[in-house]
Amino acid sequence: MSAQELAIAGDADVVRVRQAVRAAAVSAKLSLVDQTKLVTAASELARNTLTYGGGGGAVVEEVFNGLRKGVKAIFHDKGPGIADLQLALTDGYTSGSGMGLGLGGARRLVDEFTIDTAPGDGTTVTVVKWAR
Amino acid sequence: MTSEPFGDLIERCRAAEDDLVRRWRADVAASLRGRISEVELDKELRDLLDAVLSAVGSSQGGDTKSPAYGEVRALLVDLSRARALQGFSPSETAINVFTLKRAVREVVGAGAEFQPFSDVIDDLGLFTFETYARAREEVIAQQAEQLLELATPVVKLWPGVVALPLVGTLDSARAQVVMEKLLQTLVDTGSEYAIIDITGVPAVDTQVAQHLLKTIVAARLMGAECIISGIRPQIAQTIVALGIEFGDIATKATLADALMLALGRIGVDVAAEMSKRGL
Amino acid sequence: MERLPILKIGSMLLVSIQVDLRDDMVIALQEDLADRIVETGARGVVIDITALDIVDSFTGRMLATVAALSRILDAETVVVGMRPAVAITLVELGLSLDGIKTALNVERGMRLLSLGGAAT
Numbered sequence: 321m322s323a324q325e326l327a328i329a330g331d332a333d334v335v336r337v338r339q340a341v342r343a344a345a346v347s348a349k350l351s352l353v354d355q356t357k358l359v360t361a362a363s364e365l366a367r368n369t370l371t372y373g374g375g376g377g378a379v380v381e382e383v384f385n386g387l388r389k390g391v392k393a394i395f396h397d398k399g400p401g402i403a404d405l406q407l408a409l410t411d412g413y414t415s416g417s418g419m420g421l422g423l424g425g426a427r428r429l430v431d432e433f434t435i436d437t438a439p440g441d442g443t444t445v446t447v448v449k450w451a452r
Numbered sequence: 453m454t455s456e457p458f459g460d461l462i463e464r465c466r467a468a469e470d471d472l473v474r475r476w477r478a479d480v481a482a483s484l485r486g487r488i489s490e491v492e493l494d495k496e497l498r499d500l501l502d503a504v505l506s507a508v509g510s511s512q513g514g515d516t517k518s519p520a521y522g523e524v525r526a527l528l529v530d531l532s533r534a535r536a537l538q539g540f541s542p543s544e545t546a547i548n549v550f551t552l553k554r555a556v557r558e559v560v561g562a563g564a565e566f567q568p569f570s571d572v573i574d575d576l577g578l579f580t581f582e583t584y585a586r587a588r589e590e591v592i593a594q595q596a597e598q599l600l601e602l603a604t605p606v607v608k609l610w611p612g613v614v615a616l617p618l619v620g621t622l623d624s625a626r627a628q629v630v631m632e633k634l635l636q637t638l639v640d641t642g643s644e645y646a647i648i649d650i651t652g653v654p655a656v657d658t659q660v661a662q663h664l665l666k667t668i669v670a671a672r673l674m675g676a677e678c679i680i681s682g683i684r685p686q687i688a689q690t691i692v693a694l695g696i697e698f699g700d701i702a703t704k705a706t707l708a709d710a711l712m713l714a715l716g717r718i719g720v721d722v723a724a725e726m727s728k729r730g731l
Numbered sequence: 732m733e734r735l736p737i738l739k740i741g742s743m744l745l746v747s748i749q750v751d752l753r754d755d756m757v758i759a760l761q762e763d764l765a766d767r768i769v770e771t772g773a774r775g776v777v778i779d780i781t782a783l784d785i786v787d788s789f790t791g792r793m794l795a796t797v798a799a800l801s802r803i804l805d806a807e808t809v810v811v812g813m814r815p816a817v818a819i820t821l822v823e824l825g826l827s828l829d830g831i832k833t834a835l836n837v838e839r840g841m842r843l844l845s846l847g848g849a850a851t
Contacts, residue, residue, distance in 0.1 A: 331753040338751070338785065353632055356785055356816035357823060363787040367754065387589060425788060425824040452625075635815035642835055669827055670818035675811060675834035 323381035328369045328395070337366040340380045341393055348382050348389040350451050358391060358449040361426040365395040365445050368422050373397025373443055383448060390431070390450035398442040405437065459565035462509040465501075465556060472559045473498050479551035483544050500527050501552070508572060516575040525579065532580045536587035545584045549577040604630045606637040613645045613714045614638065615707065619652035624659045631667035638676045645714035646671060649707045651682030661696050668701055677702070677717075681710035735760050737767050743844060744768065744806075745837070747779040757793045764797055768804045775844035776801050779837050781812030791826045798831045807832065811840035 324344075326337050341362040345355040362378075369376045376397030383392045402408045409424045423445075427433040432448035465472060477497055481490065488496075503523045512518035516525075528549070535545040553573050557566065609615050616634050634646055648664065650656075656664070668678040679702040683691075691698060704710040715722060732755055738745045744767055746760065764776060778794065780786065786794075798808040809832040813821075821828070834840035 331755050335751045335753055342784070353816045353819050356814075356820045360785045360787050360820045360824065363785060363789075367787075367789060387586065422788060425826075428823050428825070429820065632815060632819065635818065639815060639835065642839075644835060644839070666819070666822045669822045670815065673818040673821055673828060673833055674813045674815065675836075675839060 323379050326378045326380065327375075328366050328377055328397075329375045330370070334363060334366045334370060337378045337380070337393075338363050340378075341391065344380050344382055344391045344393075345449070348391050348451055350391065350449060354449055354452065357429040358393075358447075361429040361447055361449075362393050362395075364422045364426040365393070365447065368445075369395045369397045369399075369443075373399030376442075385450065388450050390448050392446065392448045394444060394446045396442065396444040401439045401441045401443055402435075402437045403439045405435065457565060457568040458508055458513060459563065461556075461560065461563070461565045461569055462505055464560045465505055468559050469501065469505075472555050473501060475559050476501070476552055476555035479554060480548050483547045483551075484540075487538070487540070496531060497548075500524070500531070500548075503527055504552070504572075504576070508569065514568060514572070516572055516579070521576075524576065528576060528580050529583050532584040533587040536584050536591065542581060542584055546577050546580050549573060549580050600626060600629045604633050606634055608641055608643070609647070609711055610715060610718075610720070612641075612643050612718050613647065613711065614641060614643045615647040615649060615711075617649045617652065617707070620654075622653055622656060622660045622663075624663065627660045627663040631663055631670075634667065635670055635674065638671060638674060644676050645717065646676060646678045647681055647707060647710040647714065648678055649681045649710070650687065651684070651707070653687070654684075656687050656690055658694050658696070661691055661694060665696060665698070665701075679704060679710040679713055681705065681707045732756065732759065734763060737763060739767075739771055739773065740841075742773055743775040743777060743841060744771065744773045745777045745779065747782070747837075749782045752783070752790055754789055757790055761793050761797055761800070765800050765804065768801055768806050774806050775841075776806055776808040777837060777840045777844065778808065778810050779812050779840075780810060780817075781814070781836070783817065784814070786813070786817050786821055788824060788826060791821060791824075791828060794831060795828055807844055809834050809840040809843055811835065811837050 324340055326340055327333060328337060338359050342355060342359050345358050350358065366378060369378070374397060376395065376399070378396075379394040381392050383390045409427065423435075426445075426447065430447040430449045432446075434446045435443065436446075437443040473494065477490070477493055480497065481493060484493070507513065507516075507521045507524050510520040512520040515521075531548060532545050535548075550573065553570055556562075556569065604616075606614055606616050614634070614637050616630065618630065622630070634648070637643070638646055648667075664680070671678050681704045683703060702710075702713060704713060712722075733750070735746055735748060735750075735756060738747075744764065746764070750756075767773065768776065776797065778797065783790075794810055798810075801808045810828070811834045813833065832843060834843050
């Protein structure tokens with residue numbers, strides 16, 4: 321499967337991102353639990369892109385590491401960025417209406433998590449989940 | 453028909469096809485020591501030789517990655533998978549391909565055109581190695597999975613009560629599989645009580661204890677309760693030393709006590725059940 | 732916007748979520764449930780999430796809020812049918828949904844509510 325680019329501009333787009341990530345996870349043969357973890361993380365991150373980033377996009381693709389397959393999802397926005405990353409990754413911290421588990425929670429659900437952000441410069445979060 | 457670098461090698465091979473197969477088969481058979489029947493081997497090699505000669509003779513004969521080699525690759529995949537599953541070694545598998553060189557050299561003769569042909573066979577040999585390795589890895593992964601399945605017996609003790617008797621060392625991966633299976637069984641059997649018996653577990657580390665704890669919380673989210681039985685003194689020490697909070701999780705000394713607790717909560721009258729069953 | 736149907740069964744309300752939840756639908760459900768509890772005088776709410784293949788922190792927060800809301804309105808909420816993979820993920824996410832009653836399926840959920848109603 322080639323990389324799929326999806327816009328995140330509204331609630332319906334969050335659902336579409338979830339569905340695209342699910343399809344990629346099934347095709348990469350992730351276990352049901354791993355699929356669920358990845359889709360849940362994607363849901364959190366897509367919502368962050370929408371709520372805090374003012375909208376943006378997601379790129380979903382299958383990745384390979386030798387015999388292992390996985391799914392990579394990138395969430396990017398051109399929003400205000402995150403000033404204190406450490407704080408944003410702390411459980412219970414929220415600047416919006418969530419439970420404050422978005423970023424930190426999403427990080428626990430995936431195998432690889434990188435975040436690239438600067439105040440005024442938008443945010444890009446990249447996650448990867450590998451098949452066991 | 454014939455592409456340049458191979459000269460008339462293909463025509464000469466075709467003309468001597470029967471001799472070629474016989475010579476080739478003799479070499480291969482020597483290494484297989486009778487584990488595959490002559491008839492089977494003859495057919496395998498004949499098909500393969502035919503496919504190789506057609507591919508080499510095509511306009512893309514020098515490029516083993518070209519579509520012309522599609523059938524050859526398919527045959528080699530079948531062959532190396534079959535050998536891997538039958539337990540042949542990598543050398544015993546690759547020799548199927550490499551010995552074709554000697555057969556051609558001895559039966560048809562080696563001229564200047566032999567070198568490019570030999571290169572093609574080398575490529576195909578490496579391809580066989582790779583498919584063999586992949587097939588083996590698949591077999592190993594499958595066996596590991598089956599072993600996990602075997603080591604994870606979730607048993608139904610009573611309508612609404614399942615038990616997971618754990619035996620042996622629990623590593624993180626096994627703990628995860630075991631717990632997932634337990635939760636799925638709760639749904640499948642509609643059971644509200646799960647007894648995790650760890651009498652047979654010599655020790656637990658932090659990760660495994662955490663898995664156990666997470667499973668219990670997950671079961672609660674699904675509307676079921678877990679009872680842990682058979683905690684050894686050593687494991688109790690570990691749990692306390694690690695500062696893992698077991699909180700309000702029900703623990704019992706033995707599986708029997710845990711079952712009694714579950715039956716009591718469901719409201720089973722054991723004496724009545726016994727007389728009902730004539731016990 | 733699509734709203735989730737809320738069924739009244741005796742003194743209970745039943746919501747069976749059968750679609751992919753959008754955030755606006757989640758918010759609407761929370762409001763609708765509070766309205767319907769007051770309107771019908773229901774004593775219990777069963778939220779069936781058997782069909783949900785994920786519950787993220789937003790939906791989790793809704794479930795916790797509905798439970799808290801209903802308690803104030805003198806009704807008990809039970810979340811039923813959570814799939815194992817969803818439960819495992821929620822635990823990993825850090826959401827334990829403390830204070831929410833759960834049951835394996837709708838039938839058990841309803842029984843739990845009628846028992847709880849009698850006991851408390």
